[in-house]
Amino acid sequence: MRYYPIFLDIKRKPCVVIGGGNVAERKVVSLLDAGARVLVISPELTPALKKLASKKKISCRPRPYESGDLKDFFLAYSATNNSRVNKAVFKEAKGQGVLLNVVDVPDLCNFIVPSVVDRGDLLIAISTSGKSPAMAKKIRQRLEKEFGREYAVFLEIMGKIRDKLLTISKESDKNKKMFERIINSPMLEWIRQGRKKEINIFLKETLKNSLTQNSKRKSQNLNLKPYN
Numbered sequence: 720m721r722y723y724p725i726f727l728d729i730k731r732k733p734c735v736v737i738g739g740g741n742v743a744e745r746k747v748v749s750l751l752d753a754g755a756r757v758l759v760i761s762p763e764l765t766p767a768l769k770k771l772a773s774k775k776k777i778s779c780r781p782r783p784y785e786s787g788d789l790k791d792f793f794l795a796y797s798a799t800n801n802s803r804v805n806k807a808v809f810k811e812a813k814g815q816g817v818l819l820n821v822v823d824v825p826d827l828c829n830f831i832v833p834s835v836v837d838r839g840d841l842l843i844a845i846s847t848s849g850k851s852p853a854m855a856k857k858i859r860q861r862l863e864k865e866f867g868r869e870y871a872v873f874l875e876i877m878g879k880i881r882d883k884l885l886t887i888s889k890e891s892d893k894n895k896k897m898f899e900r901i902i903n904s905p906m907l908e909w910i911r912q913g914r915k916k917e918i919n920i921f922l923k924e925t926l927k928n929s930l931t932q933n934s935k936r937k938s939q940n941l942n943l944k945p946y947n
Contacts, residue, residue, distance in 0.1 A: 721848050722830075722831060722846065722848055724833075724844065724846070726842065726844075727794075727818075729750065729753050729754065729755045729793065729794060730753065730754035730755070731754060731755070731756055732755050732756065732793040732794065733755075733756050733758070733791060733792050733793055734750050734755040734756065734757050734758070734792060734793060734794045734795065734796075735757070735758045735759075735760060735788065735789060735792045735794075735795045735796075736750070736757065736758070736759045736760070736761075736795070736796045736798060737760050737761065737784045737788070737795065737796065737797045737798065737799060737804065737808055738759075738760075738761050738796075738797065738798035738799040739759055739761030739762070739763050739764040739765060739768055740761075740763070740765060740798065740799075741765060742798040742822055743759065743761065743765075743768070743796070743798035744765045744767050744768050746796045746798055746820075746822070747759060747768060747771065747777060750794075751771075751776060751777070755794070756778075757776075757777045757778070758777065758778045758779070758780065758792075759772070759777055759778070759779050759780070760779075760780045760782065760783075760784055760788055761779075761780075761781070761782075761783075762781055762782055762783055764779065764781075783804070784797075784799075784804050784807065784808060786807065786811060787811070788811070789808070789811045789812055789815050789817045789819075790815060792815075792817055793817070793818065794817065794818040794819075795808065795812055795817050795818065795819045795820075796819075796820050796821075796822065797809070797819065797820070797821040797822065797827075798822045805821045805824055805827055806827065808821065808827075809821060809827040812829070813829075818830050820832055825849035831846065831848070831849055833845055833846040833855065834846070834852070834855040834856055834858070834859040835859070836859055836862045836863050836866055838866055838867070838868060838870040838871045838874075839870070839871025839872075839874055839875065840871065840874040840875070840878065841866065841870045841871060841874055843859075843862055843866065845858045845859050845862070867911065869907050869908075869910040869911040870907070872910045873906060873907055873910055876906075876918075876922075877898075877901065877902075880898075880901070880922070880926065881898070884897070884926070897925065897926070900925060901922075901925060904921060904925075906918060906921065909921075
């Protein structure tokens, strides 16, 4: 295994993208989705990046990359087709200890970006260690069919249940059995079908001993929205 799989928390972390084209735009959007603070360095920007800059969603330096641009940044992307610039960015990142991905040049990266199935709190990352991005994409497309949007809703529900349960009951064995019962239930299918009534009835019955009897509330309603 060449690469160590890991998920990074980059919320509010300073990240920089060198380049302002379509590839850079995709990297910027992914960083913003993860809550990063993003600076783009490029003399040219796509219309979408210009819009993000005008709304102050990102910061910009409208010029080419210069040595020292990576200082104090946590993570960087180099999304240019200029090999000289890419090598210079790599050299600086190595010296500064900055996480760097040079798009489509694995030898100049100290991390690579997997193909990701994004279902809210469920993230499935697929990597071929840079050997075949096309194969990673194919696998992702297959997994996207298997793991639909209902998984995001299910995990949102489970997060609420877990938070409530752990404040009321510290009996880990009982909690574990309850979690397993919910996971092995038809809930995913009910969410897929938008069957809110069945979901709430099942949860009330399943959780009544740990939640209803130990809570001031007489009933448990998680205010679930029908799945669309």
